[in-house]
Amino acid sequence: MAQKNIPYKIYLEESEMPKVWYNLRADMKEQHAPMLNPATGEPMQLEQLYPIFCEELAAQELDTTTRYIDIPEEIQNFYKMYRPSPLVRAYCLEKALGTPAKIYYKFEGTNTSGSHKLNSAAAQIYYAKKQGITSVTTETGAGQWGTALAMACVFFGMDLQVFMVKSSSEQKPYRKAVMETYGANVTPSPSETTEVGKKILAENPGTGGSLGCAISEAIEVAVHTDNCRYVLGSVLDHVLLHQSIIGLETKIALDKYEIYPDVVIGCAGGGSNLGGLIGPYMKDRLDGKNAPYFIAVEPASCPSLTRGRYAYDFGDTGNITPLLKMYTLGAGFMPSPNHAGGLRFHGMSPVLSKLYHDGYIDEARSVEQSKVFDAATMFARTEGTLPAPESAHAIWAAIEEAKKCKETGEEKTILFGLTGTGYFDLSAYQSYNAGTMSDYIPTDEDLQKGFDSLPKIPGVQ
Numbered sequence: 001m002a003q004k005n006i007p008y009k010i011y012l013e014e015s016e017m018p019k020v021w022y023n024l025r026a027d028m029k030e031q032h033a034p035m036l037n038p039a040t041g042e043p044m045q046l047e048q049l050y051p052i053f054c055e056e057l058a059a060q061e062l063d064t065t066t067r068y069i070d071i072p073e074e075i076q077n078f079y080k081m082y083r084p085s086p087l088v089r090a091y092c093l094e095k096a097l098g099t100p101a102k103i104y105y106k107f108e109g110t111n112t113s114g115s116h117k118l119n120s121a122a123a124q125i126y127y128a129k130k131q132g133i134t135s136v137t138t139e140t141g142a143g144q145w146g147t148a149l150a151m152a153c154v155f156f157g158m159d160l161q162v163f164m165v166k167s168s169s170e171q172k173p174y175r176k177a178v179m180e181t182y183g184a185n186v187t188p189s190p191s192e193t194t195e196v197g198k199k200i201l202a203e204n205p206g207t208g209g210s211l212g213c214a215i216s217e218a219i220e221v222a223v224h225t226d227n228c229r230y231v232l233g234s235v236l237d238h239v240l241l242h243q244s245i246i247g248l249e250t251k252i253a254l255d256k257y258e259i260y261p262d263v264v265i266g267c268a269g270g271g272s273n274l275g276g277l278i279g280p281y282m283k284d285r286l287d288g289k290n291a292p293y294f295i296a297v298e299p300a301s302c303p304s305l306t307r308g309r310y311a312y313d314f315g316d317t318g319n320i321t322p323l324l325k326m327y328t329l330g331a332g333f334m335p336s337p338n339h340a341g342g343l344r345f346h347g348m349s350p351v352l353s354k355l356y357h358d359g360y361i362d363e364a365r366s367v368e369q370s371k372v373f374d375a376a377t378m379f380a381r382t383e384g385t386l387p388a389p390e391s392a393h394a395i396w397a398a399i400e401e402a403k404k405c406k407e408t409g410e411e412k413t414i415l416f417g418l419t420g421t422g423y424f425d426l427s428a429y430q431s432y433n434a435g436t437m438s439d440y441i442p443t444d445e446d447l448q449k450g451f452d453s454l455p456k457i458p459g460v461q
């Protein structure tokens with residue numbers, strides 16, 4: 001074999017780490033439709049974004065032309081504490097599957113927050129601090145985003161208030177403990193601390209809360225607090241930009257061994273890890289070169305790409321955010337409970353939505369959670385790492401592809417994103433191990449209720 005010996009882990013030297021982020025939009029032939037002001041139906045101008053995002057992030061959000069954006073040195077230094085993340089050759093999984101495929105995964109779970117979300121949290125808090133913002137608010141469901149943000153906030157010196165969906169904070173008390181250890185103020189949502197929280201509690205005493213409700217509380221506090229901003233961990237273009245570090249590192253590492261993937265797979269919640277991972281390879285496709293086959297994987301319980309509409313919608317249940325053109329199940333869609341909290345968002349990144357709509361992302365698949373946990377368990381037992389349920393969606397598809405290779409004898413190179421670890425998801429593993437896990441798949445009628453909540457915008461839709 002001509003190929004060099006490939007180690008189990010391909011690491012980069014600090015000096016080889018990317019110093020720029022890659023802005024995929026600079027190479028897109030057509031841009032996604034602009035973010036709209038819901039009050040006027042007109043595209044949001046830069047200054048109109050300033051009350052929502054700090055200025056640098058607002059500029060990144062609207063930047064469609066700068067291909068490479070410098071990563072400020074302070075953020076590079078923060079990244080050096082936990083990056084480069086390992087790129088692993090899944091020799092043991094390959095062996096267990098008996099496949100001729102070569103499987104690689106980029107593992108983002110080595111930091112304490114346990115996921116890739118820290119890559120954007122660090123960037124967002126750095127820019128906010130630089131502008132003199134003194135506190136930020138956010139919501140968290142599964143807890144990964146809140147934890148990542150708590151780590152970034154304590155590092156850069158920023159106060160943080162996290163509204164954590166009450167049912168999650170009860171299911172995952174240790175998440176709250178970690179956030180508090182990093183100095184965050186964690187409030188189970190709905191709470192008595194906001195007007196919207198009081199209203200929801202009065203109407204639904206004893207409710208376990210929802211992400212939409214937590215977002216509404218976080219925004220209310222941000223709007224009523226001086227020098228405070230609300231921050232979001234996925235979906236937006238600037239979040240995808242920061243996550244491009246994942247794909248850039250991967251490409252540098254694989255290029256060292258002259259490896260080029262045939263298939264690239266990622267789980268898709270709001271789309272940030274997938275957008276980040278595929279970035280440099282998607283560039284090849286946009287440039288008209290040979291490129292991998294791209295697969296997005298989502299839960300059957302929250303199937304925005306596979307069963308959603310491509311339409312303008314709000315990012316939140318409270319209908320406060322600007323309108324985004326994206327694949328969506330409707331901001332009013334209430335996903336049934338599943339264990340991949342990070343994938344329970346009704347919409348999808350506008351960049352990924354556009355790429356998928358125009359055929360640049362080859363395929364989206366949805367999968368039931370019992371199959372996801374079959375894959376997660378196989379992965380844990382062979383590769384040793386306990387995956388996050390979200391990440392296990394990508395594992396599932398990688399295994400499917402590797403099995404096909406076994407049938408055809410093709411030696412494809414499969415790359416997938418392992419976005420995080422499953423240490424805080426043990427109640428989900430418990431339920432899987434006990435055989436009590438069930439699969440929820442929304443009916444067409446369930447989905448119709450969500451579509452009925454789509455906003456009607458005169459002259460647009």
Ligand SMILES: *Cc1c(COP(=O)(O)O)cnc(C)c1O
Nearest residue numbers: 234269270271272273342390420
């Ligand atoms: C949040 C999260 C996801 C999904 O978010 P994207 O923005 O789609 O990447 C996936 N995996 C983990 C571990 C997460 O925490």
